[in-house]
Amino acid sequence: MAKQTESSEKFKRSSCPVASTLDIIGDKWTLLVVRDLFAGKRTYSEFQGSPEKIPTNILAERLKRLAEYEIVVKKPYQHHPVRYEYLLTAKGKDLGPVLMTMVQWGEKHLPGTKAQIIPAKEAKP
Amino acid sequence: MAKQTESSEKFKRSSCPVASTLDIIGDKWTLLVVRDLFAGKRTYSEFQGSPEKIPTNILAERLKRLAEYEIVVKKPYQHHPVRYEYLLTAKGKDLGPVLMTMVQWGEKHLPGTKAQIIPAKEAKP
DNA sequence: TCGAGTAACTTGCAATTAACAAGTAAGTTG
DNA sequence: CAACTTACTTGTTAATTGCAAGTTACTCGA
Numbered sequence: 001m002a003k004q005t006e007s008s009e010k011f012k013r014s015s016c017p018v019a020s021t022l023d024i025i026g027d028k029w030t031l032l033v034v035r036d037l038f039a040g041k042r043t044y045s046e047f048q049g050s051p052e053k054i055p056t057n058i059l060a061e062r063l064k065r066l067a068e069y070e071i072v073v074k075k076p077y078q079h080h081p082v083r084y085e086y087l088l089t090a091k092g093k094d095l096g097p098v099l100m101t102m103v104q105w106g107e108k109h110l111p112g113t114k115a116q117i118i119p120a121k122e123a124k125p
Numbered sequence: 126m127a128k129q130t131e132s133s134e135k136f137k138r139s140s141c142p143v144a145s146t147l148d149i150i151g152d153k154w155t156l157l158v159v160r161d162l163f164a165g166k167r168t169y170s171e172f173q174g175s176p177e178k179i180p181t182n183i184l185a186e187r188l189k190r191l192a193e194y195e196i197v198v199k200k201p202y203q204h205h206p207v208r209y210e211y212l213l214t215a216k217g218k219d220l221g222p223v224l225m226t227m228v229q230w231g232e233k234h235l236p237g238t239k240a241q242i243i244p245a246k247e248a249k250p
Numbered sequence: 251t252c253g254a255g256t257a258a259c260t261t262g263c264a265a266t267t268a269a270c271a272a273g274t275a276a277g278t279t280g
Numbered sequence: 281c282a283a284c285t286t287a288c289t290t291g292t293t294a295a296t297t298g299c300a301a302g303t304t305a306c307t308c309g310a
Contacts, residue, residue: 014176017231017238018160018224024235028151028297035143044258051139055298060259081306083257091234097226099143105223106142109216110149113142153268169287180269185288206277208286 010069024069025095029054030062031102034088034095037072039116042085071095135194149194150220154179155187156227159213159220162197164241167210196220 013019025031032054036047047059054062063086066072071092077085106113138144150156157179161172172184179187188211191197196217202210231238 012235012237013178015238016157016160016176017228017235017240019157019177020235020238021227021231022153022156026151026153026156028147031147031151032141032144035141045256048258051141052144053138056259057261057299058297081257094230094233098223098230101222101226102146103142105219106146108219110137110142110145112137113140113145115142170285173287181288182270182290183268206286 024065024071025098029058030066031095031099033059033062033066034071034092035099037086037088037092038096038099042077042087043083044086066092149190149196150223154183155191156220156224158184158187158191159196159217160224162211162213162217163221163224167202167212168208169211191217 010023012023025034029052032050032052033047036050041047041050044059044063047054047063048056063072063074066086067074069091070089072086073089074084074086076082103115107115135148137148150159157175157177158172161175166172166175169184169188172179172188173181188197188199191211192199194216195214197211198214199209199211201207228240232240
């Protein structure tokens, strides 16, 4: 788990924006977490509840990575039982179009897939 | 290398179009091959020439997968020395918007990345 | 106050996948 | 005919994933 440098400079395969983007989100799970965030999920256990059943160690690692890349921020939303929530940053919200184009491609070309209508987010109770 | 079924039905983690799309293109290399196809590359050795230096066994496997999913078609473009070219299908061309949104995200958020202007394709020599 | 429960992780492996180097087959060129 | 090229395949090692179980901190009900 050794990082290559102390700084936030990460390894890049090339200067191509597609390749560099894939270095960050190019795996089976990362964008699913981002999708869940767009769907209004905020906590570790909410992510675990998704139908794809992400392994817990992978979820933890991906959340850490997403925080390192400043796609999400982790903050406690209550103390005593300290509980954390993960929120999309502006950088993370900018992944929305990537997700949307995947939804469009999937719905057009992969039979049996169907995006859910995301209910408008309510104010926190 | 055993497939789960004889038919072209592939395993899906869920009915979510994002998850199902990621089941196909959710890795570090697949979309780079698609990017190269959009950039006008057509042959195995042209893909190998890209700056990310994809391992040859992975390139072969990904091309096979892309053909199975009908994102590309493989066809010989000359006999005698049989040489193959890979071409995007309509389904593959529909991945263009996914690539474009990644370019936009990368250029905005990943310093040092820069999309190349793709030169107009010349006639085959 | 004890025991069960919950959220958010961590740890330990086995199994799968990726990476790297080398080798192969068919055909062409000097 | 020896070297070269394209398009792969094979073998081996390294890294990553997936699954199960364990941990920590705190709450709640009997």
